[in-house]
Structures are given as C-alpha cells and as structure tokens.
Amino acid sequence: MEKQTMHLTQTLSPELRDRILARLEQERTEPAYRLLTPSTLRQLGTIQSTRDPIVSLYLELTPERRLKDAWHVAFKDLVRAKLERLEDRRLREQIAGELERIELALQEGLPALGRGVAFFVCESLGLWRQIALPIPLPDRLELASTPYTRPLVRTRDEHDRFVVALLSREHSRFFISQIGYVEEVLTLTGPRLRGMVTDWIDWNQRDDLERQLTHQEGKALATIAALIFQQFEARYLLFSAPEKLKASFLEHLPKAIRAQVGGVFSVEVHAPVAQVATAIEPVQRAVEAREEMRTLERIQESLPERGVWGIEAVIDAINQRRVMTVAVDDALQIAGGYCPHCDLLVLDASKPCPVCGQTVEAEADLVDRALEMALAQDATIELVRSDAARTFMAQHAPMGALLRF
Structure with a gap:
C-alpha cells in the first residue's frame, strides 16, 4: 500500500x-485492503442495486489457509457451488466475471496481516470494497440487491x-x-x-x-x-x-x-508494520480485557432494573428495543428464528411467531442476527474474548446487557 x-x-x-x-x-476509499471502520459499514448499509446483484464474499485467511495458496481451493469451491445454482445464463456469466476480478485481486496479493477478507463488488454500480478482517469469519458467497454485511457484526467490538x-x-x-x-x-x-x-x-x-x-x-x-x-x-x-x-x-x-x-x-x-503489530498487541489485549471487565461489572451492578443476564433475557430486551450495550462471549452460537413481519427474534424456530402467528425464518446463528438488530438500535457491542472476562461470564451467562430503561 x-x-x-x-x-x-x-x-x-x-x-x-x-x-x-x-x-x-x-485511504478509506482507494481500492486496496482496508480496515473496516464504522463509517465504511454505514456506507455499505446505504448501497442498493436495482439491476445487477451485489457480490458479497467472505474468505478465511488463517495461517493454514495462507500455506501453498490453500485459500484458492476454498475460493474455487465457493465459486463452483454458487455458479452451478444459477440457471440464468446471462446472470451466471456476469457473476463469473465479477468473481474473476475478485480472484485476480486475491492472487495479486493477500493482506499481510489479519485473519480474513471481505469483498463487496458490483461493476454496474462502480462498487469495489476490499476489507481486511482481524478475525476469521466463515467462508460465504452471497448475491443480493444489498451488500451482505451481517457477519461483520463480529468485528464491531466497542473497544477494538x-x-x-x-x-x-x-x-x-x-x-x-x-x-x-x-x-x-x-x-x-x-x-x-x-x-x-x-x-x-x-x-x-x-x-x-x-x-x-x-x-x-x-x-x-x-x-x-x-x-x-x-x-x-x-x-x-x-x-x-x-x-x-x-x-x-x-x-x-x-x-x-x-x-x-x-x-x-x-x-x-x-520497524516493519508486522513488528509494530507485535509490539502493540500486549497493550491492546490489556485494554480489551480491562474494558470487557468494566462492562460486565456494570451489568452486574445494574441488576435487576438496568442490567440482565441470560440469552432469553437479552433477546427479549432486544425485541423490546431496550438494549444500550450487549455483551456476548464471542464464541457463542445458538440457533433460533426471526419473524420479518414483526422484526422479532425467537429462540424456537419450530413455533410460529408469538405476535403475528406466522411462520418464522430459521436462523443458524441467532447471535449474529441479535447483534445486528442491537446495532440498528444504536446499542454498543462488547464481544468478550479475554480469559478474565470469560471466567466472569461463566459465573453468570454467555450473554448480558445494559438497558436503556
């Protein structure tokens, strides 16, 4: 760069x-790997295509993936599976062209640091975003009228x-x-x-x-x-x-x-950038651990009026638009459901929506959907990763929240 x-x-x-x-x-807009900033995420949220679909690609770049271009095999598998499902010939050729552009960018160079990448591409819109991710997110390839940004909530830690x-x-x-x-x-x-x-x-x-x-x-x-x-x-x-x-x-x-x-x-x-990263990481980890503990202690001190522990209590608070801060163990994944008619989260997708009675959409990971909804309500997110904070949460619940009212 x-x-x-x-x-x-x-x-x-x-x-x-x-x-x-x-x-x-x-630096925030030129076509190179960028760190995801809140403004970039907000910009992505405003983009919509009325014609050609937007390609959203997530690819893990763990150390194992970087060896002997192992990432390329995973990328090719994603592409093959997606193109095989497209029956429209014109659309298939167009998406294949977009994916070739992404493949070329990856072959020209991977981000030197980080554990993953995300691309958001649509040639007819002039859209091209290459984002370096600090954590690995599951491989995924989506085509839609808007960028598929939900996995990015896992990178939106309030203190990171x-x-x-x-x-x-x-x-x-x-x-x-x-x-x-x-x-x-x-x-x-x-x-x-x-x-x-x-x-x-x-x-x-x-x-x-x-x-x-x-x-x-x-x-x-x-x-x-x-x-x-x-x-x-x-x-x-x-x-x-x-x-x-x-x-x-x-x-x-x-x-x-x-x-x-x-x-x-x-x-x-x-010093090279990688050496700078090594020098600052212990300081960053200390800040992260300190702030995670502060958030969890605030939840505990705010019980029961302005603080809650537990998955069900937090989901209920999100549904009621009451959350100010959501703290969750970053490793937590739970299945559930979502009612698009009521904009409501449910823990059991086999049952109809408790409000409108309609069938809900199954969610493989309800946590991502919950964090996305919390951010849409201007809540902050605390993704707990430090040993001290995880030990504290183990005594209470893997999810907690501070409430607005």
Whole structure:
C-alpha cells in the first residue's frame, strides 16, 4: 500500500491539515485492503442495486489457509457451488466475471496481516470494497440487491479500534488497528532538532530553542493524531515517543482523546508494520480485557432494573428495543428464528411467531442476527474474548446487557 509522506513544519498550517484530511479520506476509499471502520459499514448499509446483484464474499485467511495458496481451493469451491445454482445464463456469466476480478485481486496479493477478507463488488454500480478482517469469519458467497454485511457484526467490538502513533523528532508514523491487524495510514518527516541548533547560537540559548522546537513539534503531532482519531472513529490511542517529545505530545492532545490513551509501547521508528503489530498487541489485549471487565461489572451492578443476564433475557430486551450495550462471549452460537413481519427474534424456530402467528425464518446463528438488530438500535457491542472476562461470564451467562430503561 502506498503511504503518504509529508514534511512536518513547526506549525500545522491549514494547507497541511487539509492535505492530511484528503489523504486520510483517500485511504478509506482507494481500492486496496482496508480496515473496516464504522463509517465504511454505514456506507455499505446505504448501497442498493436495482439491476445487477451485489457480490458479497467472505474468505478465511488463517495461517493454514495462507500455506501453498490453500485459500484458492476454498475460493474455487465457493465459486463452483454458487455458479452451478444459477440457471440464468446471462446472470451466471456476469457473476463469473465479477468473481474473476475478485480472484485476480486475491492472487495479486493477500493482506499481510489479519485473519480474513471481505469483498463487496458490483461493476454496474462502480462498487469495489476490499476489507481486511482481524478475525476469521466463515467462508460465504452471497448475491443480493444489498451488500451482505451481517457477519461483520463480529468485528464491531466497542473497544477494538485503535490509532497508533510511532513518534520521533525526525520521523513519525501513524496507524489504525484492530487486534490482529494494523494498517499504516500516514508518514511524516520533520526537521532534525539537533541540526537546527546551529553552531552560532549561544550555548545559553540552545536549551530554550530545543524546548521550543519540541513544543511545536509535539503540538503538530498531537493535532494530526486527533485528526486521525476522529476520521477513523477510534476508541483508543497508543503511542511511542522519546521522553521529551512524549510530554509535549500529551500536553497538546485534546482532553477527550488524552483520556482515551490506552498505553505506550516501544519499537524502532522504522520497524516493519508486522513488528509494530507485535509490539502493540500486549497493550491492546490489556485494554480489551480491562474494558470487557468494566462492562460486565456494570451489568452486574445494574441488576435487576438496568442490567440482565441470560440469552432469553437479552433477546427479549432486544425485541423490546431496550438494549444500550450487549455483551456476548464471542464464541457463542445458538440457533433460533426471526419473524420479518414483526422484526422479532425467537429462540424456537419450530413455533410460529408469538405476535403475528406466522411462520418464522430459521436462523443458524441467532447471535449474529441479535447483534445486528442491537446495532440498528444504536446499542454498543462488547464481544468478550479475554480469559478474565470469560471466567466472569461463566459465573453468570454467555450473554448480558445494559438497558436503556
């Protein structure tokens, strides 16, 4: 992926700020593997085709899948099974063409990090999205008038969006990340402070000038970090910086973002992205575990008026549009049903809808449908993955919720 390199002056001019924003917007939309952001998911939710179907493809890219192009066999099996079921010749040829474009993109390069990919493609709409996934999602190929995005709810953890800043006086890099995936979005080169302290300056003035330059650089870097934080709707900021620059950077961060500093890490400023990912993962895991426990403890403290435990209680609260936060063990999968007429979840798909009496649609995984409905109600999602939080849930239930009322 081509990264943008910009020269950092002592102050962040309006022109440089606009260039950075334009570059960040390009990073979100250009045809390369992207990290899924909330804005990307919202955009996908607005797309509808009245003519040609939209191809939605999910493919696991576990380490085993990457060996000897094992992913290609799985991809071919998906394609063959889908095309064999299409009786319309024109449609079959069209979809085959779309899938060939996806296959070519995969052969040209897989995302270096992550455990899966998702494609959303429709040539007549000019739609092409390649998304790198931090977790493996089951292989799936769907054709519909809208992008099939339901599996993506498993990537929408409330506390799993990070901006990462790797700072130095000469060279600074910015990344966006979910645990398991890191993407570099901006590189900045700045003046070498020691070189700017020239020989003719009186020794008594050197410390003052260096402090001033460090102050200005820290201010500019903090402004850039805030821009990236807001643009990608991050939840936490992680950073690495020399001690003097660290103080200035923190001082100039907006208070709201300063409160979301998740931790610091250490890595060489020119380290490969994979090495950066390794360096930050323990800090990310610690943030994840801490926030998961906070959510679960809030549910426990809110019982019984504003908190509930149990699959049935949470499903009932979602049906009543009462959920504010849903916490679920990420490994949980349960079968159930859904009534499209009433927009209602049911645990037993063999029975008619309790409201309208009509036959419900069977759901192989009711959890995904429940999380999708919760997000549509502007609820937040806590996907529990840490050992400490799973141990806590084992004492209560694999699903819980905070309620609005």
